[in-house]
Amino acid sequence: MGYPHPSHPKETVLLSKYFGDPGARTYAGWIERGGYEGLRKALAMPRAEVIEMVKQSGLRGRGGAGFPTGLKWSFMPKDEGKPHYLVCNADESEPGTFKDRELLRWTPHAVIEGCAIAAYSIQAQTIYIYIRGEFTEPWRIMTKAVEEAYAHGALGANAFGSGTRIDVVLHRGAGAYICGEETAMMNSIEGKRGNPRIKPPFPAQAGVFGMPTTINNVETLSAVPHILTRGAEWYKGLSLSSPKSTGTKLFSVCGHVQRPGNYEVTMGTPMRDLIFDMAGGMRPGRTLKALIPGGSSVPIMTAAEVEGCALDYEGIVAKGSMLGSGGVIVMDDSTDMVRTIWRYTRFYAHESCAQCTQCREGTAWTTKVLERILSGRGKQEDLQLLLDLADNMTGKTICVLSDSCAAPVVSGIQKFREEFDAYIAGARRPVLAAV
Amino acid sequence: MSHAAAQGDGTVTSHEKIFTGERRAQLEALFAKYPTRQACLLPALWMVQEARGWISEPAMAEVGEVLGVTPAFVRGVVTFYTMYHTHPVGRHFIQVCTTSPCGLCGAEETMQAILRESGCGELGATSPDGRFTAIEVECLGACGFATPILVDDDFIEGVTPERVPGILAAYK
Numbered sequence: 336m337g338y339p340h341p342s343h344p345k346e347t348v349l350l351s352k353y354f355g356d357p358g359a360r361t362y363a364g365w366i367e368r369g370g371y372e373g374l375r376k377a378l379a380m381p382r383a384e385v386i387e388m389v390k391q392s393g394l395r396g397r398g399g400a401g402f403p404t405g406l407k408w409s410f411m412p413k414d415e416g417k418p419h420y421l422v423c424n425a426d427e428s429e430p431g432t433f434k435d436r437e438l439l440r441w442t443p444h445a446v447i448e449g450c451a452i453a454a455y456s457i458q459a460q461t462i463y464i465y466i467r468g469e470f471t472e473p474w475r476i477m478t479k480a481v482e483e484a485y486a487h488g489a490l491g492a493n494a495f496g497s498g499t500r501i502d503v504v505l506h507r508g509a510g511a512y513i514c515g516e517e518t519a520m521m522n523s524i525e526g527k528r529g530n531p532r533i534k535p536p537f538p539a540q541a542g543v544f545g546m547p548t549t550i551n552n553v554e555t556l557s558a559v560p561h562i563l564t565r566g567a568e569w570y571k572g573l574s575l576s577s578p579k580s581t582g583t584k585l586f587s588v589c590g591h592v593q594r595p596g597n598y599e600v601t602m603g604t605p606m607r608d609l610i611f612d613m614a615g616g617m618r619p620g621r622t623l624k625a626l627i628p629g630g631s632s633v634p635i636m637t638a639a640e641v642e643g644c645a646l647d648y649e650g651i652v653a654k655g656s657m658l659g660s661g662g663v664i665v666m667d668d669s670t671d672m673v674r675t676i677w678r679y680t681r682f683y684a685h686e687s688c689a690q691c692t693q694c695r696e697g698t699a700w701t702t703k704v705l706e707r708i709l710s711g712r713g714k715q716e717d718l719q720l721l722l723d724l725a726d727n728m729t730g731k732t733i734c735v736l737s738d739s740c741a742a743p744v745v746s747g748i749q750k751f752r753e754e755f756d757a758y759i760a761g762a763r764r765p766v767l768a769a770v
Numbered sequence: 771m772s773h774a775a776a777q778g779d780g781t782v783t784s785h786e787k788i789f790t791g792e793r794r795a796q797l798e799a800l801f802a803k804y805p806t807r808q809a810c811l812l813p814a815l816w817m818v819q820e821a822r823g824w825i826s827e828p829a830m831a832e833v834g835e836v837l838g839v840t841p842a843f844v845r846g847v848v849t850f851y852t853m854y855h856t857h858p859v860g861r862h863f864i865q866v867c868t869t870s871p872c873g874l875c876g877a878e879e880t881m882q883a884i885l886r887e888s889g890c891g892e893l894g895a896t897s898p899d900g901r902f903t904a905i906e907v908e909c910l911g912a913c914g915f916a917t918p919i920l921v922d923d924d925f926i927e928g929v930t931p932e933r934v935p936g937i938l939a940a941y942k
Contacts (some may be wrong), residue, residue: 427911428909429909430909430913431913433912433913433914433915435911436911467911468853469853469911469920470925471924504803504804506813507812507813509852510851510852511850511851511852512909523812524804525806526806526808526810526811526812526839526847527811528846528850529850544804544806544809587914589871589875589914589916590871590875590913591874591875595914595915597914631870662871662913664870664913666874670874675870675874678868678870678873679870682908685908686908688850
């Protein structure tokens with residue numbers, strides 16, 4: 336539902352049904368709402384069948400990359416004797432995204448249940464749930480929920496009497512966006528600096544502590560119990576368009592809309608409905624200028640591109656951007672695109688782990704060049720310089736942080752070039768002091 | 771038990787051990803949750819910060835000793851993560867999100883109000899009465915509730931300049 340607003344008729348509430356309902360946070364409350372049925376069912380099934388079911392459902396990763404979840408699970412080796420790990424990525428920090436926070440603080444047992452089903456399937460006895468350090472309230476709620484789940488036998492040496500050991504360890508981050516990248520997260524769990532690792536080896540071969548590991552996002556795992564209880568076909572049927580995008584997706588809508596919040600829709604819902612109906616559209620007298628559909632790491636879309644765009648993996652790609660994490664940042668006609676893009680690049684410059692030169696230097700210089708433009712001292716050749724920097728930052732580093740910094744710069748110059756030109760020509764008043 | 775150690779500024783301070791008694795037991799209880807001791811580093815650093823308010827060099831050395839890693843390794847980790855303090859901060863630590871989505875919704879005005887009302891004056895500074903330290907933080911993950919701030923462990927949503935005096939009054 337459009338938490339903190341009442342559910343909108345165009346939503347399909349599945350994961351967000353109990354947002355705002357503190358009763359769903361307790362173990363007893365979760366059982367009353369049908370909780371842990373999915374885990375019980377999974378524990379009675381052969382592991383391969385659970386994986387096959389998730390594959391059939393078409394569920395894809397909700398953290399940003401959209402990789403098919405069942406396929407990811409199937410990459411884990413079978414019975415080779417090494418310990419396996421499941422890591423739940425609760426390091427939500429992609430600007431514009433605030434859905435996992437709600438899942439963690441309103442439906443903690445859905446997260447635990449999804450984790451337990453995944454762990455069972457991939458033969459992992461230990462689950463690390465990596466919660467970003469700033470999420471103090473979700474941390475407290477998850478801590479209590481894990482204690483309760485142990486007390487009721489859903490977790491532990493003999494989960495629900497199945498003979499399977501499933502342990503959950505909550506691991507607190509300490510302030511680093513990059514730890515949301517899966518290999519950086521593994522390093523952080525190991526007690527190291529959160530530098531991403533070169534792939535291969537992929538986590539399924541050598542992940543956390545060098546052992547086979549699967550990493551899934553909070554929202555992905557929260558969807559799993561529903562697939563177990565209601566079936567792959569039912570989940571797959573929750574799509575209005577592409578058969579490659581199934582189920583429901585939480586979209587966090589923020590920025591210049593009247594009702595910012597989390598809206599859950601079936602894949603394929605028109606983007607226009609999300610912005611103008613569910614989120615209430617622009618403030619009075621304002622019009623839509625641009626939006627970023629999948630967290631700040633994906634290309635900017637213009638108002639014209641929003642028209643006819645379907646909210647699913649393929650629909651957004653068709654309009655030149657990506658679904659990403661589903662964090663929709665809306666900008667109306669009052670927005671200074673150059674200043675806004677500068678604020679994104681400053682974020683990436685701050686969050687670069689600095690191990691790759693292209694990223695360490697590229698994010699910093701991109702930010703400085705934009706500061707030069709915003710302080711009224713930009714030159715016409717600065718735009719080409721920014722594009723050259725972006726080219727050197729795309730596809731050339733260990734992880735995609737520098738690609739993410741380049742995306743709004745390239746799409747911003749392509750789509751809103753006149754605003755850059757206005758600063759450079761002196762037609763727009765500088766907004767930053769000269770440095 | 772305490773030992774003398776040189777601080778970054780050359781002054782010698784005594785370091786009262788952190789991992790003794792109950793806290794030591796608390797840390798050792800974590801050992802079973804990870805296959806290596808080193809993996810307890812982030813949790814151990816959180817325990818240090820909770821106990822002392824910040825993480826000094828002697829504290830880093832003590833953590834290294836307990837977990838079997840070098841002080842330099844610990845320092846590398848401490849300085850990687852923005853939430854660990856490597857110097858003393860005010861009694862209450864304020865983090866204000868000013869990343870783009872909140873920036874679109876007035877976060878910078880909220881930040882200015884916090885700097886003014888808290889007496890911090892500028893980012894990273896501590897107010898003269900030692901009550902507050904305020905910093906800007908990148909994306910707190912609550913973009914629909916602009917502007918979110920963290921005061922110590924309290925996550926406060928929808929902060930506007932008008933609300934700032936009332937919010938800060940609760941922190942003595």
